Amino acid sequence: xxxxxKSPQPDRIQGSPADEGTGAPVGAPRRMVxxxxxxxDRAHPAPSVNGRGHAPPTTVSDRTANQLDLFETSxxxxxxxxxxxxxxxxxxxxxxxxxxxxxxxxxxxxxxxxAGGVWSWxxxxxxPIAEMEALLGEPVHEVGPGGVPFESEAFDVVVVLxxxxxxxxxxxxxxxxxxxxxxxxxxxxxxxRERASGGISGLEAMLEGVGLIPETRGAxxxxxxxxxxxxxxxxxxxxxxxxxxxxxxxxxxxxxxxxSALKPxxx
Numbered sequence: 001x002x003x004x005x006k007s008p009q010p011d012r013i014q015g016s017p018a019d020e021g022t023g024a025p026v027g028a029p030r031r032m033v034x035x036x037x038x039x040x041d042r043a044h045p046a047p048s049v050n051g052r053g054h055a056p057p058t059t060v061s062d063r064t065a066n067q068l069d070l071f072e073t074s075x076x077x078x079x080x081x082x083x084x085x086x087x088x089x090x091x092x093x094x095x096x097x098x099x100x101x102x103x104x105x106x107x108x109x110x111x112x113x114x115a116g117g118v119w120s121w122x123x124x125x126x127x128p129i130a131e132m133e134a135l136l137g138e139p140v141h142e143v144g145p146g147g148v149p150f151e152s153e154a155f156d157v158v159v160v161l162x163x164x165x166x167x168x169x170x171x172x173x174x175x176x177x178x179x180x181x182x183x184x185x186x187x188x189x190x191x192x193r194e195r196a197s198g199g200i201s202g203l204e205a206m207l208e209g210v211g212l213i214p215e216t217r218g219a220x221x222x223x224x225x226x227x228x229x230x231x232x233x234x235x236x237x238x239x240x241x242x243x244x245x246x247x248x249x250x251x252x253x254x255x256x257x258x259x260s261a262l263k264p265x266x267x
Contacts, residue, residue, distance in 0.1 A: 008120060008150050010150055060134065061134075064105045067106075068110065070104075076255070076256070080220055081111055081112075082220070083218045083256065083258055084188060084258060087188045087216055087258055087260040088115075088188055091116035091157065092116045094157050095118055095120075096112075096120070096158075097148070097158045097159070098161070099122040099124070099158070099159070099161070100162055101128075101161075101165060101167070102123035105128050106132035106136050109121055109135075109136055117157065121140040122149075123141070123143065124166040124167050144168075147179075148179075148180050153182040153183065156181075156182055156184075157187075157188075158180060159187075159189075160187070160189045160190065162195075164195040164196055165191075174206045174209065174212075177210070178263065181263045183263055183264065184265055184266045186261070187207065187262075187263070188258060188261075189206075189261075190257065191203060191257055193219075194255075199257060200257050200259060203217075203258075204259050207261040208261075211263070212263055213262045214261045215260045216259070217258070217259050218258050218259075219255075219256065219257045
C-alpha cells in the first residue's frame with residue numbers, strides 16, 4: 001500500500017555542542033530561520049519549482065545563485081545529478097531525506113526536490129543552514145553526534161552526499177541511515193573516490209555492515225569531464241560532446257562514486 005506523502009516530524013535528540021548558545025533547548029529541532037541578503041549580496045530571481053507546491057523566496061543571495069548556476073554550467077555537477085537520479089528511481093509519493101554538509105547552500109536540495117517526493121533536510125554544518133532555509137522555504141535540521149532528529153523508519157528514501165566529508169564517522173552515518181530507513185526503502189550514498197576508503201567496494205561494505213543490501217553502483221566525472229570543467233569559457237554543448245569520450249574509459253575511474261542499497265523487508 002502506498003504511503004501518504006507526508007513529511008515526517010523531527011524527534012528531540014541528544015544535542016551536540018553546536019546547540020549551546022543558540023537560545024533553543026538543547027536537542028530541540030532547529031527552528032526555521034530566514035536570512036536577508038547581506039550588503040555584499042546581489043538579489044537574484046529565484047528559480048521556478050515547476051508547480052510542485054514549494055514557494056521559493058522572491059530573491060536569493062549571490063552565493064546561492066552561483067551554486068544553482070553550477071547545475072547549468074558544470075559538467076561534473078550535472079553528471080552527478082543524473083547518476084543520483086538513476087540510482088534513486090521514481091520518487092513520487094516517497095518520503096525522502098537528504099543529508100549533506102550544506103556546501104552548496106541548498107542547491108542540491110533544490111534540484112533533488114524538483115525530481116519529486118516529499119523531502120526533509122539535514123546538514124552537519126550549522127553555518128549554511130540559514131541560507132539553505134531561505135532558498136528552500138523549509139526547515140533544515142542540524143545533524144550532529146546525537147544523530148538524525150527523526151524517528152526510526154521515518155523515510156522511504158535516504159540520500160547522503162559527501163559521505164566522508166561530513167565531520168562524522170562514516171560508520172555512524174551508515175547506522176543512522178539504516179535506522180531512519182523504512183523496510184523496503186532505498187538508500188543512496190555518494191562520495192568522491194579519493195575520500196572514500198576502498199572506493200565503491202568500501203561504500204558497499206559500509207552499508208552491508210548495518211544490514212543494508214547493496215543494489216546498484218555507479219560512477220561519473222572521469223578524466224575528460226574533470227579537464228573540460230576548467231574551461232568554462234567554452235560553450236556547454238561542445239564541452240558535453242567532448243566529455244562523451246569519458247564513456248570509452250572504465251567506469252571505475254570516475255571521480256564521483258555512488259551506491260544504492262535496500263533495507264530488507266517490505267513497507
